[in-house]
Amino acid sequence: MRLFHPKEGISTQTIRRLPQYLRVFYRLHGYGRELVSSTTIAEETHLLPIVVKKDLQAVGAPSKLRAGFKVAGTIKIIEQFLGWNNLNKAFLVGVGHLGAALLGFDGFKNHGLEVVAAFDTNPDKVGKTVHGVPVYHTAQLASVISQENLKIAILTVPAAPAQGITDTLLSAGIKAIWNFAPVHLSVPENVIVQQEDISSGLAELCAKLKSK
Amino acid sequence: MRLFHPKEGISTQTIRRLPQYLRVFYRLHGYGRELVSSTTIAEETHLLPIVVKKDLQAVGAPSKLRAGFKVAGTIKIIEQFLGWNNLNKAFLVGVGHLGAALLGFDGFKNHGLEVVAAFDTNPDKVGKTVHGVPVYHTAQLASVISQENLKIAILTVPAAPAQGITDTLLSAGIKAIWNFAPVHLSVPENVIVQQEDISSGLAELCAKLKSK
Numbered sequence: 001m002r003l004f005h006p007k008e009g010i011s012t013q014t015i016r017r018l019p020q021y022l023r024v025f026y027r028l029h030g031y032g033r034e035l036v037s038s039t040t041i042a043e044e045t046h047l048l049p050i051v052v053k054k055d056l057q058a059v060g061a062p063s064k065l066r067a068g069f070k071v072a073g074t075i076k077i078i079e080q081f082l083g084w085n086n087l088n089k090a091f092l093v094g095v096g097h098l099g100a101a102l103l104g105f106d107g108f109k110n111h112g113l114e115v116v117a118a119f120d121t122n123p124d125k126v127g128k129t130v131h132g133v134p135v136y137h138t139a140q141l142a143s144v145i146s147q148e149n150l151k152i153a154i155l156t157v158p159a160a161p162a163q164g165i166t167d168t169l170l171s172a173g174i175k176a177i178w179n180f181a182p183v184h185l186s187v188p189e190n191v192i193v194q195q196e197d198i199s200s201g202l203a204e205l206c207a208k209l210k211s212k
Numbered sequence: 213m214r215l216f217h218p219k220e221g222i223s224t225q226t227i228r229r230l231p232q233y234l235r236v237f238y239r240l241h242g243y244g245r246e247l248v249s250s251t252t253i254a255e256e257t258h259l260l261p262i263v264v265k266k267d268l269q270a271v272g273a274p275s276k277l278r279a280g281f282k283v284a285g286t287i288k289i290i291e292q293f294l295g296w297n298n299l300n301k302a303f304l305v306g307v308g309h310l311g312a313a314l315l316g317f318d319g320f321k322n323h324g325l326e327v328v329a330a331f332d333t334n335p336d337k338v339g340k341t342v343h344g345v346p347v348y349h350t351a352q353l354a355s356v357i358s359q360e361n362l363k364i365a366i367l368t369v370p371a372a373p374a375q376g377i378t379d380t381l382l383s384a385g386i387k388a389i390w391n392f393a394p395v396h397l398s399v400p401e402n403v404i405v406q407q408e409d410i411s412s413g414l415a416e417l418c419a420k421l422k423s424k
């Protein structure tokens with residue numbers, strides 16, 4: 001049995017695969033399974049067994065040579081690694097189609113986020129709730145952030161207003177932004193920006209198509 | 213000046229960064245700029261200059277030692293690498309919030325895709341258009357695919373029906389699926405699946421938050 005030795009500097013690609021493993025472990029846990037081999041996880045996730053093994057060992061999941069990974073224990077280790085055992089209060093700016101789709105994502109609470117507020121400038125949306133989340137006017141950003149002690153912003157606005165809203169968020173003390181606007185935000189070094197780019201997935205798809 | 217030597221086996225991470233570079237090049241091209249240094253591109257994309265340089269050289273963009281990359285020429289090279297100089301006919305299945313958000317993405321035509329049809333089972337949506345794209349009933353999938361000679365499917369349905377719809381797509385001869393459903397699809401080896409996972413970005417964000 002390996003000792004618990006989570007390495008520093010775990011790769012982004014490993015981190016991005018962790019939710020896939022969690023989904024498999026959650027399902028097996030639901031069936032009452034106690035142990036699972038990296039081969040089984042690999043089959044379910046369409047990855048190589050060695051990749052699965054290395055990823056799980058990198059975050060500190062102990063494995064027995066033959067028996068594989070403990071289901072409940074590995075869930076805890078991954079959740080702790082990602083901080084998904086605690087909830088961070090988050091809010092969303094821009095309740096368009098994408099924003100509404102994200103507000104409807106029922107997995108946030110399992111993923112460490114509690115989305116407690118949304119903001120938009122459209123008077124048809126302000127004052128209503130979307131998927132149970134109240135929508136405020138964007139002019140109220142600073143006051144709601146401070147009242148509710150919000151830490152994480154989800155930005156689903158068009159490119160044009162994104163930097164201006166970011167500046168407001170920074171003034172209000174926000175330290176992490178999950179950015180879906182197709183623009184690079186200028187922020188101080190101590191602020192985390194996680195950039196999502198729909199074009200990146202499309203580039204991957206197209207490169208695969210071209211190489212066929 | 214380096215010769216045009218695109219390497220085999222370009223990394224996924226390089227491919228995922230190409231759209232960012234393209235956006236910078238497009239903007240500079242709009243301003244009439246002819247040359248740009250990797251340092252400037254790095255500043256705009258918040259990447260290291262050496263990463264930019266290696267990525268662009270990997271797809272075969274020639275660079276002059278001091279002057280940098282030719283704007284118009286590099287655009288052509290990246291577009292050709294990704295096949296974005298040609299349009300592939302695509303369609304979308306599942307016109308929920310996320311599906312509607314994607315249909316509203318005005319960049320598809322610049323990204324090699326022409327989305328010509330959408331499918332849903334909701335009678336309120338069937339027969340209408342969303343962002344100019346006609347919505348058909350999912351029961352019509354096979355016939356519309358063959359009539360319109362469609363090649364690429366964008367799957368924005370919930371996890372439960374995803375595999376069943378995929379089986380229909382495979383019977384209709386679809387060879388590439390851009391999958392936003394949170395489930396791994398079983399497909400033959402010669403079919404391309406590009407999996408998008410909202411949880412992966414969230415995992416990255418949370419790992420960064422934890423390591424602060």
